[in-house]
Amino acid sequence: MIQLKQLSKTYGNKHKQTVALSDIDVTIDRGEIFGIIGHSGAGKSTLLRSINLLERPTTGEVWIGDTNLTALSEVELQGQRRKIGMIFQHFNLLSSATIFDNIAFPLRLVRTPKAEIEEKVSKLLKLVGLEEHRNKYPSQLSGGQKQRVGIARALANDPEVLLCDEATSALDPQTTQSILRLLLDINKQFGITIVLITHEMHVIQTICDTVAVIHDGRIVEQGPVTEVFLKPQHAVTREFIREENESAELLDRIIASLPSNDHTEVVKINFLGTSTYQPILSEVVQETGVSFAILQGTIATMKDIPYGQLIVRFEGNKEAIAKTCEMLRAHVHELEVIG
Amino acid sequence: MILLSTGFDFSKIYWSEIWTATWDTLRMLLFSGLFTFIIGLPIGILLFMTARGNSIWSQMLYRVISFVVNILRSVPFVILMISIIPLTKLIVGVSIGVLGSIPPLVLAAAPFFARLVETSLREVDRGVIEAAEAMGATKGQIVGKVLLPESMPSLIAGITITIVTLVSYTAMSGLIGGGGLGDLAIRYGYQRYEIEVMVVAVILMIVIVQLIQVLGDRLVHRFSRK
Numbered sequence: 216m217i218q219l220k221q222l223s224k225t226y227g228n229k230h231k232q233t234v235a236l237s238d239i240d241v242t243i244d245r246g247e248i249f250g251i252i253g254h255s256g257a258g259k260s261t262l263l264r265s266i267n268l269l270e271r272p273t274t275g276e277v278w279i280g281d282t283n284l285t286a287l288s289e290v291e292l293q294g295q296r297r298k299i300g301m302i303f304q305h306f307n308l309l310s311s312a313t314i315f316d317n318i319a320f321p322l323r324l325v326r327t328p329k330a331e332i333e334e335k336v337s338k339l340l341k342l343v344g345l346e347e348h349r350n351k352y353p354s355q356l357s358g359g360q361k362q363r364v365g366i367a368r369a370l371a372n373d374p375e376v377l378l379c380d381e382a383t384s385a386l387d388p389q390t391t392q393s394i395l396r397l398l399l400d401i402n403k404q405f406g407i408t409i410v411l412i413t414h415e416m417h418v419i420q421t422i423c424d425t426v427a428v429i430h431d432g433r434i435v436e437q438g439p440v441t442e443v444f445l446k447p448q449h450a451v452t453r454e455f456i457r458e459e460n461e462s463a464e465l466l467d468r469i470i471a472s473l474p475s476n477d478h479t480e481v482v483k484i485n486f487l488g489t490s491t492y493q494p495i496l497s498e499v500v501q502e503t504g505v506s507f508a509i510l511q512g513t514i515a516t517m518k519d520i521p522y523g524q525l526i527v528r529f530e531g532n533k534e535a536i537a538k539t540c541e542m543l544r545a546h547v548h549e550l551e552v553i554g
Numbered sequence: 555m556i557l558l559s560t561g562f563d564f565s566k567i568y569w570s571e572i573w574t575a576t577w578d579t580l581r582m583l584l585f586s587g588l589f590t591f592i593i594g595l596p597i598g599i600l601l602f603m604t605a606r607g608n609s610i611w612s613q614m615l616y617r618v619i620s621f622v623v624n625i626l627r628s629v630p631f632v633i634l635m636i637s638i639i640p641l642t643k644l645i646v647g648v649s650i651g652v653l654g655s656i657p658p659l660v661l662a663a664a665p666f667f668a669r670l671v672e673t674s675l676r677e678v679d680r681g682v683i684e685a686a687e688a689m690g691a692t693k694g695q696i697v698g699k700v701l702l703p704e705s706m707p708s709l710i711a712g713i714t715i716t717i718v719t720l721v722s723y724t725a726m727s728g729l730i731g732g733g734g735l736g737d738l739a740i741r742y743g744y745q746r747y748e749i750e751v752m753v754v755a756v757i758l759m760i761v762i763v764q765l766i767q768v769l770g771d772r773l774v775h776r777f778s779r780k
Contacts, residue, residue: 267688296690307685310779311703320699321689352779372689 216245216408217266217376222275224261224432235261236272236432243425245375248402248409248518250423250440252416252455258432259412263380266410267299268292279376297325300369300407304381306361308353314340314364315349321371339367343397359390366397370405377401379411383418395421399518416455420444420517428452440517445485445524445549466511466526470554479528480536480552481510486523487548495546496527503539505531526553564750571738572751576758578652579734582724583762585652586659587717594664594716597623598671599697605672623665631662631723635730655724655732663720670712674705706777714770718763725759735759 222239225232236258243249253259264270265277268284277284284295308317318336327335340346343363353361362382369377379398383391399422402409413419419426419440426444427437428451435449447453470481484496491514500507507527514523529536544550597619604616626634635658639649642657678701686700702709725736735755743752 269684269688290692293690293692296688299688301685301688303681303685305679305681307679307681309682309700309704310679311706311777320686323699324689324691324695354779368689378688 216280217241217243217249217410218276218278219262219265220276220278222262222265222272222277224258224265224270224272234432236265239265239275239434241427241434241437243408243410245408246402246406247424248399248411248422250419250426251410251412251429252414252419252426253412253429253451254414257429259414259429260380261432262429263378263410263412266376266378267296267301297321297372298374299376299378300372300374301378301380302362302365302369302382304384306353306358306365306385308361308364308368310353313350313352314345314356317353317364318367318371320368325372335371336367339370342370342401343367357390358386359394362386362390362394363397366394366401370401370407373405375408377407377409379409381412381414384413384415391418392421398422420515422518424518428455441487441520441522444517445487445522469510473528475554477533478536479530480540481526481528481554482540482543483551483553484523484525484527484543484547485549485551486514486521486525488520488522490546490548491521491523493546495543496525499539499542499546503531503535503542505529505535505539522548564754566748567750567754572735572754572758575733575735575738575755579721579724579736579759579762581652582655582659582727582732582734583717583720586656586663586720586724587713589656589660590663590667590716590720591713593660594667595671597664597668599675599701601668601672602675602701603693603697623668626661626665627669631658632726632729634658634662635727639730650731652733654730655727655734658730659720659723659727662723663716666719667712667716670715671709674708674712675701677708678704707774710770710773710777714766714774717766717770721759721763721766735762 219239219241222236223234224236225234227233239262251259251262261270265272266279268277272285275285279295279299282295284292287295309320312320315336318339319332322332322335337346340349343366345360345363345367348356348360353364356364365382377398382398383394386394395418398409398411401407402422411418411423423440425438426440427434428443428449429435430449430451436443436447436452443452444456447456473479496507507529509525509527511526512524514521516522529539531539540550540552601616601619601623604612604619607613607616638658638661642649642654645657646653648654682704683696683700686696691699722736724732724734725739728734728737728740731737735758739752739755742748743755
């Protein structure tokens with residue numbers, strides 16, 4: 216659906232150059248929710264704005280479907296942009312227009328007949344749950360409501376792609392969840408491809424299918440969220456996950472404080488999918504006669520895929536522990552011996 | 555009442571002349587205000603748009619317009635008015651009276667208003683413009699559907715300031731026989747020591763300025779949504 220080929224962006228002149236993006240190659244499939252995560256200044260905003268050419272890349276191509284956006288004229292590009300919705304961290308609504316007129320804005324740009332505007336905007340107001348606010352002005356709404364208006368406006372032209380620029384960063388945790396749920400609904404209901412940027416791992420974890428980690432203008436890691444989340448390769452990715460799971464440091468201290476010998480082994484077990492809810496660990500230790508203590512654990516879902524991660528300390532004879540690990544490996548997603 | 559008790563003799567005043575002068579002033583304000591708006595607004599928009607543009611042409615255009623605007627704004631009105639008399643004759647056929655005073659008034663006020671417009675447009679949230687661009691709005695649509703509605707209160711305040719400035723300019727146009735209240739005040743009060751006429755004329759100008767300001771403030775309030 217979306218392909219970014221060898222994208223790079225540099226600012227400045229001959230004497231002083233700042234590289235914002237380099238060697239970006241990304242393919243985003245139709246209908247998926249693609250998350251880009253990075254610290255501020257990593258280039259994620261520039262990357263997102265390259266997709267609809269609000270920022271023109273210095274080199275490289277942007278393809279949406281069969282259209283090479285980078286090769287279009289100004290007028291053709293304006294036509295293509297109408298098929299790409301965008302929402303913003305600070306909502307960017309017209310303060311001088313009512314909620315109704317804000318949502319009708321993109322329709323009026325293409326001279327949609329009045330009756331059609333009325334019908335469409337009413338439908339969108341219902342979709343985002345703001346029917347009773349249609350004649351209010353943005354300043355009368357809360358942040359979450361403003362973002363709903365932003366979403367309705369972005370959907371007015373039936374776009375194939377929705378770009379979200381830190382759409383939940385200015386919202387409180389509860390409102391964030393409700394906006395994320397709305398985005399997920401829209402993705403499922405209309406099959407719209409969503410590209411979002413964020414600096415919060417939980418946003419990625421809640422709604423994304425695929426994630427790309429951007430650092431210093433480069434994509435350092437990308438793949439399915441489950442893969443990246445359970446097996447982070449790059450230091451920056453680990454850092455993002457660690458922020459979510461602050462107890463990692465604590466774990467190091469716990470492990471160090473416990474005696475380590477031939478009769479003990481600390482392992483990290485990753486569960487993924489329905490096996491997360493099976494009594495695998497319990498069945499295996501019953502068979503091998505090893506006893507265990509759970510040092511740390513998480514059971515949660517990524518989007519709708521269950522996953523679990525347990526740090527377990529086994530006690531028993533060496534062979535039995537080895538057997539336990541071997542048997543577990545056959546049933547769980549992954550098992551890693553830590554110490 | 556204070557004035558009455560200070561020994562002014564208002565019976566000497568030719569009231570018909572006062573009303574004619576008031577009417578002249580109002581006509582000068584109306585027409586010069588109208589043309590200042592018609593000419594200043596597009597120049598202000600052009601200043602804003604060219605300053606934002608990335609191309610070399612746009613940057614050059616900005617510098618040229620900005621330079622001309624600065625020149626017109628730095629020449630004192632009296633000098634500007636006298637030096638463009640030939641141009642005034644060319645445009646309106648005469649160089650005196652209400653008609654003759656309108657070209658210099660517009661030439662002085664339009665660049666001033668253009669700068670106010672530019673400043674107003676700069677205050678429009680950058681993000682809202684970006685959102686419109688992302689929705690595929692053309693430059694014309696950005697101006698008409700985003701910049702102007704979003705800056706409406708600020709633009710109205712700018713028009714108010716410009717018209718109030720024009721009130722004092724019209725007084726100076728008395729020097730080239732422009733007519734109006736300011737002219738009357740100078741001719742009778744300053745040159746003939748008929749203080750009463752000057753006092754009445756000045757009071758009427760104060761009233762006009764007050765009315766313009768009150769009206770402007772109300773409109774600003776009505777269009778404010780923030």
